[in-house]
Amino acid sequence: MRQFLSLLWLSLFSFSIFASAADYHEQLNLRPLPLSSLLASFNFRSNTTLDDFDKGNFRFFPRSLAQILQHAGTRELHLRFSLGRWDAETWGARPWDGAREGGTGVELWAWLEADTDEEADHKWLTLTNALSGLFCASLNFIDGTRTTRPVMSFQPEGDHSTVTNMHLLYGVLPHEVVCTENLTPFLKLLPCKGKAGIATLLDGHKLFDASWQSMAIDIRPICPPGGECVLQIEQTIDMVLDIDRSKRPRDNPIPRPPPGDQLPCDTSKPYNSHDTCFPADHTNQEWTLSQIFGKTVKGTCPLADSTIPPVCIQVPDSRSVFVSKDVHEKKNPDGLSRCFDIAPSTELEMMLPRLDEGASTTTDIVTPETPLLYAERSFTGHGQERGGVQTILRNPSPDTAVEFIYMESLPWFMRIYLHTMEARVAGHSHANKSLIQQVYYRPALDRARATQLEVRMRVPPASTVFLTYDFEKSILRYTEYPPDANRGFDVAAAVITILDPQPETIGSHGGGAAKSARRFAAYTLRTTSLLCSLPTPDFSMPYNVIIFTSTAIALTFGGMFNILVRRFVAADEGPEAGLAVVLGRLKGRLRGMLKR
Amino acid sequence: MSIQQPPDNGAENSKSPVNIEAVTPSNEAQTKKQPPPEKPSDVRRRSHIILSFWLIVLCLGLPIWWKTTTIYRADLPLQEMLDWSDGKACRPVFPLRISIQANALQEQEAQNLLRLTQHALDDLNDFSGHHLRLQLAPPSATEHHDRDSVLTIRLVPGDTTTAKFDPHEPVLDITYPPNGIPSPTSSSSPLATYVASQLRSTFAEEQATISYLLSTNSIPSDHRPQGLPSDVSDSLSKRTTRSLKYSPTYHLTFSLFTSGSLPSSWDIDGAIGEYMKPVLDVLSPIHNFTIDTQVQLYATPGVQNQVLNKEDLSSFINAAEWPLSPSIGGAPTVNFIVFVGNQTIAAPSQTPGDSDTLGPASHSWLIPQWGTVYLLPLADDTAHLPAEALKQPLLTFTSHLLSLTGTPQSGSLPLRLSTLSRIRSADLLLRASSTLGSLARLALALPSISIPSRVADGVSKTMHHLRLACETLGGPEGLAHARIAEAEAERAFFEKSMVGQLYFPDEHKIAVYLPLLGPVAVPLVMGLLNELKAWRKRRREAAEAGREKKRE
Structure with a gap:
């Protein structure tokens, strides 16, 4: 991870140098992960000067998006489409330190320029509606009940020294299923449209087949010291591909277990007979780009900065990587990554061969960095009414405490009891009051506003903290239930922003005021989203109620009415009634017919 | 079981004396035992009960039901x-005032000329909605064009009779030979x-357009001139379908599309x-x-042919x-696209009307x-498009923009624009009027549609x-008012909440009402019917009893 970080910083640093020279840059980073996974990080970044932006002249910056930004008065925008779960136990720390990913579904936060809250809300509505059309996502469902205004968790990444009246709004749609129709507009925003350069690898079939994927769009103004202010759009796609799964042939995509004699066995384990097998965790196999992505990289985008190598891979120098000819390999000094320069019109094919049998498994991939914090969130509670949320936060570091902000935006129908919120170190039975340092809580309004909960807390070194609180599930109105009400209601992921302990030192490393602002968060992670099942009525209920009450009313009314208006006489005084009368009448009628 | 009793309407109607008489003399062997006669107070009470139930249903239930379910x-x-x-x-009447500046003429001469020209104009004009009225500009008036009139005619003495439009102002310069001034007595000049024919040709297009607009809408025929030539109305209909809907603001988007990676920049600004x-x-x-x-690279057009046909x-x-x-x-967007490619357009087809669609x-x-x-x-290998290379495309775009906004094609530019604003306001x-009519017809045609008060507003x-x-x-101001009226009419017509009620079928109402109202209504109605029958019987019997009494 340190290597990855350093590479990131290197690219950021080099960007700040070349910002004036080239306005577009793209790079693909490949990183083999344990258990035969592969992390592919695509990064596309383009700039336009604020002057050109205001005048409406667009070359690299997409016009369709710019028009929306101008119309909605948006100064900075972050949009995330994510799918799947990042397996931190196996894969380690997240790419980009978690700064370029969102919770499952769609996440959007933006800084809008507005004088009043109402104006900001109005612009936010415009923005979400327009983006929903542009990205074919249901962003227009981000209404007042899904919008919050985080206080502690987010800081602008860009340079907004001239603007004072900015409003941060945050909306999330955990239920949204990200799919190909979101990728197509995403690719349309790129200057080379996925027709040249690394974007040619992006294909909906592979991207949405990944174990985890996250598409991000970040727009921020950047003012380099002494230079002209630019508006930067950064598009990022990260995905973790399962190599075995990706290598399935296209014509036979149904996965089948391999026959017993082809099962890879873990040879380091002792076997007492030759017909037993412990399946190996990480099957050591070779892969090529075209096997995994279905195609090769078609040249480079001619607009891209040619000084930045388009493709990099993070494997130890001791491993050999085969590439097609005319591709120049450049090993980085850290010994753990290498980059490839491609001529504009050559195709890049890359092959990572299988390791020799004797080589130790520790050297074949770069060991993933341990993340600063592990987080898991789950529901507790019982019955249809009482619920609870428990978040397990584990600090793996043996000597450093982690300070972070835990943010949840909960739907209004989860009414939380704030007094039940407590943090407890594992192994202790009592809550530890010193763990929670600050709480910002904005209660929900029924059908109007979501609950917003931001907790600033710290986890001591090498310990696990349980953060728990209870809530009550409310009963919705009949028409408020979605068609699939029994599936449950998605609850958005909690956002955990780990604060940077020493912003100054890293700021000087990055070199610039903008950098130190960027380093507000050392690491960001999101828990998985939850599925909350609310008490769901039987939806034929209204008709049942109508029929049932009608019957009851009819019975009582009929009886009562008859009692009131009938005259009661002795049984032998009344007119003859019953079956005998009816039979007698029928007989008489029959007789009459026979006579005729 | 041979006893055939007359159908009995219930126990209550066997109490009157007539009834008893009818039964008592019966010679049948097994006479049925009859209940004792009912007290009149009981009968009255029963009637009151039924009456009060019905009163509650009619006076309380029905109004509440009506009030709560009405749309x-x-x-x-x-x-x-x-x-x-x-x-x-x-x-729609467009009184157009045209002022005549004739500083070289005497007041009397000028008035005379004005009268004659007006006569000539009125003779030529057959369209009452579009009326040209001449007036004499005061001689002291400045050289500048008068704001109230749409056109100023400047009469200047010269050698021959010529007419020329001022390119920057709506002014028509007419020179006349010295002998052209009509004498005060002459009836024609x-x-x-x-001058009249010049004016008429100047405003012919505007007149044709407005009368075309009136004819396509359901304006009664006596308000519009007859006999618009079919070719004129064809070209006008083509032009009106081509032009964009009126909007105070238009977005102009200039796009450079190229199928490869070059050129990637242009000096469009x-x-x-x-x-x-x-x-x-x-x-x-x-x-x-x-x-x-x-700028958009790697753009593939929808048609890849080298030669583009009309269909392509x-x-x-x-x-x-x-x-x-x-x-x-x-605001609507007007797209201007420069596509870098060497495709050519096939020669336009033979229909003459299409020739103006394609550029020269x-x-x-x-x-x-x-x-x-x-x-x-x-x-x-062109990497950058300089401004000079864009001259021809932009000139084409400019002329197309004028026709997209619906500007008329003849006359000087200022005159064309003032015509445009009149055409737009008429349009x-x-x-707005036809939207209003549609809304009225909709309200009449669908009695179950709800009309919120916003629509009425x-x-x-x-x-x-x-x-x-x-x-x-x-x-x-006419244009501004027409614009507001059109926007309001559209908003009223497309009111969202009007649509929802439409799709509630009547079968659902039956499904909701029948289980409740059926069982309740049956005893009520039966009770009422029985009571009515009993009442009629009582009356008949009372009448018979009275008659018998009289006979006695």
């Missing part, structure tokens, strides 16, 4: 709305006829400033324009892949209500502004 329909002035759409409420800005400035009193530009032109725009999304906000060099074509595509052949007026606002627009037609 709100605001009162709409339906007849007035239909009048507007039929053109009965407003007679060549100069007056000449400079080119617009040089070649297009002057026309945009002239149009600025009527429309605002916002401009943005984009409509599918050339690759709408699925090219980012030409409509702009947000209310057949590099460009106009897409009605959308924009223009210009094919620009370039060398393969908006008619559009919109309608009343529309009619208010329509009335104002009708009074000030031809002026700038």
